[in-house]
Amino acid sequence: MKIDMIDYRITIKDEDKVTKVRQIVNRMTHDIDKGILKINTQVASINEFSKSHHVARETVEKAYKILHKNGYLVSVPGKGNFVGKGQTQAIKILMILNKMSPYKKEVYESFIxxxxxxxxxxxxxxxxNPKIFRDIIHxxxxxxHYYAIMPHFYSGTDEQEYIEILKDISPNELVILDKRINLDGRFISVFQDFExxxxxxxxxxAELFSKYSVITVVFPENDHHPLEITSGVKKFCELYRKRFDIISDVNKMELLAGQCFITLTEIDLARLIKKxxxxxxxxxxxxxxxxxxxTVFKELLEITVVSTDFSAMGRTAAKMIVGKKFKQVRNSFNFIKRASL
Structure with missing residues (x-):
């Protein structure tokens, strides 16, 4: 069956740093590798492609020549060009993280x-930085074949700013990690529900918190942790009639019996223990x-921990890519009770 180029189209950008020839080659190679263009499917002739995409015939001819050389297109005399098997190759994935912390390293290592x-x-x-993110995507x-992205940005960043960048990526190439994002289309997502x-x-x-009348989240200023965490703790306090506080610096408050502190960073935990x-x-x-x-440090100090399973996040995302399972999955979350509670 022939695919009319009205049905199969690619975007060719005049302002792109990549030549139009290479844009055509990259996109058709990508779509053949992913099975969007099926093997033995007839594609448009050079003239048809040139006319439908408003590019020079010479440009299309050069692109098709490269695709033929690499086995992605096959000519059948008297009939036209058909999709070939291409070169057997591994899936190509770009992973874009907000930072390389020990926890993000867990995601990356379990993923690969x-x-x-x-x-x-x-x-x-x-x-x-959304501007750096935009440049990376561009x-x-x-x-x-896939873009695995952790979309955490500066506090105060307009969500629509990075949503628009994500929309430049086809949903079936998108893998969202750690944060839940509302986007159209079928894409892969493994997320935390922070609240x-x-x-x-x-x-x-709840029994473990019964001896504490005040629960305080230590939330550093100019930090990038999700605010939804404080919403979840506040919700618990309202349900169990406990006082809820947020502080940015544990050194500036007096410690009194009956308080329970929830720390988000290693440095704040160390300051609290010292105090x-x-x-x-x-x-x-x-x-x-x-x-x-x-961390091992918290295990040795008998600190109670709450944590998403970062290794599971990486493994789950990888399995979904290989299995082409385009859905959103909430990652597992653990509560490790120790002597500090």
């Missing part, structure tokens, strides 16, 4: 381990301590 030799993964960091558009994860973890272990040791109060009896994200 699960994929094995089925894929080649290139890593970029956008450093919470410079790599059409070069990969409900912490609320449900605390609710299931606690200067008093006669004890963790798990007078003062409660819960920290986000597991």
């Amino acid at each position: 381990e699960e994929l094995g030799d089925k894929a080649h993964v290139h890593l970029e960091i956008h450093h919470y 410079d790599n558009h059409g070069k990969y 409900m994860d912490i609320f449900e973890a605390m609710d299931k272990n 606690l040791r200067a008093t006669n109060l004890s963790a798990g009896h007078d003062i409660g301590i819960v920290s986000f994200n597991e």
